[in-house]
Amino acid sequence: xxxxxxxxxxxxxxxxxxxxxxxxxxxxxxxxxxxxxxxxxxxxxxxxxxxxxxxxxxxxxxxxxxxxxxxxxxxxxxxxxxxxxxxxxxxxxxxxxxxxxxxxxxxxxxxxxxxxxxxxxxxxxxxxxxxxxxxxxxxxxxxxxxxxxxxxxxxxxxxxxxxxxxxxxxxxxxxxxxxxxxxxxxxxxxxxxxxxxxxxxxxxxxxxxxxxxxxxxxxxxxxxxxxxxxxxxxxxxxxxxxxxxxxxxxxxxxxxxxxxxxxxxxxxxxxxxxxxxxxxxxxxxxxxxxxxxxxxxxxxxxxxxxxxxxxxxxxxxxxxxxxxxxxxxxxxxxxxxxxxxxxxxxxxxxxxxxxxxxxxxxxxxxxxxxxxxxxxxxxxxxxxxxxxxxxxxxxxxxxxxxxxxxxxxxxxxxxxxxxxxxxxxxxxxx
Numbered sequence: 001x002x003x004x005x006x007x008x009x010x011x012x013x014x015x016x017x018x019x020x021x022x023x024x025x026x027x028x029x030x031x032x033x034x035x036x037x038x039x040x041x042x043x044x045x046x047x048x049x050x051x052x053x054x055x056x057x058x059x060x061x062x063x064x065x066x067x068x069x070x071x072x073x074x075x076x077x078x079x080x081x082x083x084x085x086x087x088x089x090x091x092x093x094x095x096x097x098x099x100x101x102x103x104x105x106x107x108x109x110x111x112x113x114x115x116x117x118x119x120x121x122x123x124x125x126x127x128x129x130x131x132x133x134x135x136x137x138x139x140x141x142x143x144x145x146x147x148x149x150x151x152x153x154x155x156x157x158x159x160x161x162x163x164x165x166x167x168x169x170x171x172x173x174x175x176x177x178x179x180x181x182x183x184x185x186x187x188x189x190x191x192x193x194x195x196x197x198x199x200x201x202x203x204x205x206x207x208x209x210x211x212x213x214x215x216x217x218x219x220x221x222x223x224x225x226x227x228x229x230x231x232x233x234x235x236x237x238x239x240x241x242x243x244x245x246x247x248x249x250x251x252x253x254x255x256x257x258x259x260x261x262x263x264x265x266x267x268x269x270x271x272x273x274x275x276x277x278x279x280x281x282x283x284x285x286x287x288x289x290x291x292x293x294x295x296x297x298x299x300x301x302x303x304x305x306x307x308x309x310x311x312x313x314x315x316x317x318x319x320x321x322x323x324x325x326x327x328x329x330x331x332x333x334x335x336x337x338x339x340x341x342x343x344x345x346x347x348x349x350x351x352x353x354x355x356x357x358x359x360x361x362x363x364x365x366x367x368x369x370x371x372x373x374x375x376x377x378x379x380x381x382x383x384x385x386x387x388x389x390x391x392x393x394x395x396x397x398x399x400x401x402x403x404x405x406x407x408x409x410x411x412x413x414x415x416x417x418x419x420x421x422x423x424x425x426x427x428x429x430x
Contacts, residue, residue, distance in 0.1 A: 216267025
């Protein structure tokens with residue numbers, strides 16, 4: 001589309017320029033509906049990722065202020081799995097920007113695809129342990145992510161899971177709530193990873209257990225290559241998320257270890273009272289299950305091995321290696337002694353879709369809690385994805401990637417499978 005072409009051209013036109021006298025914009029990492037992310041070199045020659053809010057959004061003081069404030073949400077976690085924001089400012093053209101650490105590794109989504117769309121139980125448990133530890137730290141600070149899904153997870157070469165986009169959902173909400181400014185319909189995020197209360201826009205019910213549900217749906221997908229719910233399109237998935245108990249992961253991954261099935265199934269329970277009551281409790285269950293299955297503590301080794309060219313999608317032999325960073329003492333202190341012990345059963349589960357829901361769709365009521373896609377120049381662009389109609393692009397292994405970059409960096413040749421579950425159905429409104 002003309003607007004999309006103009007956006008790419010405008011973003012590229014800034015390459016080689018220096019903002020605020022210190023950050024030279026070297027390369028476009030990704031473009032989303034809200035912002036463009038660049039690789040930048042500081043005048044001291046250190047490289048960073050710069051996420052720049054589009055100028056037409058920056059002129060709104062409420063959006064600009066929220067973007068800069070919420071960008072620092074991850075910093076308050078003081079957790080290695082949360083991406084640090086190092087600086088913020090407003091460029092000469094009025095565009096607000098954040099400066100973040102530049103990650104070296106690959107998106108978990110890309111690694112999952114290279115593994116044939118299924119990861120081994122060992123790898124899934126190792127990912128889940130780190131993810132839940134980050135979420136436990138966030139929830140202890142009163143921060144709910146609200147958009148946990150595979151594209152928002154990044155893996156560094158040493159096997160550290162990084163959770164992206166802390167705080168950005170609130171910025172998207174502010175954009176969505178200003179319909180008179182954007183000229184678009186109601187906006188919504190990724191139905192396949194939405195807990196029931198989020199799909200129903202029950203803002204008062206969205207809390208840490210909402211993230212627990214999304215974490216369970218993410219592990220379901222990584223393990224099975226399937227979505228939690230069956231549906232022909234994203235609106236159907238949204239209705240299913242709002243009204244239907246998710247199927248057991250055992251129905252799509254019958255060979256999965258029973259304890260892992262139980263962990264995932266409990267996470268995606270429709271009734272919040274039946275879910276893990278906290279990220280701490282789910283993380284501890286994963287820790288116990290990993291030790292019981294593999295006879296060793298949770299390790300980063302199977303995740304670092306995803307970069308060594310081996311096939312990580314099949315169950316590996318036992319691998320020793322660096323132990324994953326244990327939860328902080330404060331995090332451990334938050335663990336409740338009555339956390340349910342894992343049961344035995346088998347299960348594995350599906351994936352996701354990003355969507356703009358048409359005006360009037362019942363579940364898509366405006367809420368300050370639902371993650372959203374964003375709009376630009378009167379046409380909707382998918383958050384963290386290539387606009388509909390544009391060529392699909394993917395991340396190349398071992399390339400530096402912005403901590404907060406969209407999952408489809410500009411200008412990288414496509415290597416995605418057509419069956420990529422969370423982007424195969426994209427819906428737009430005018």
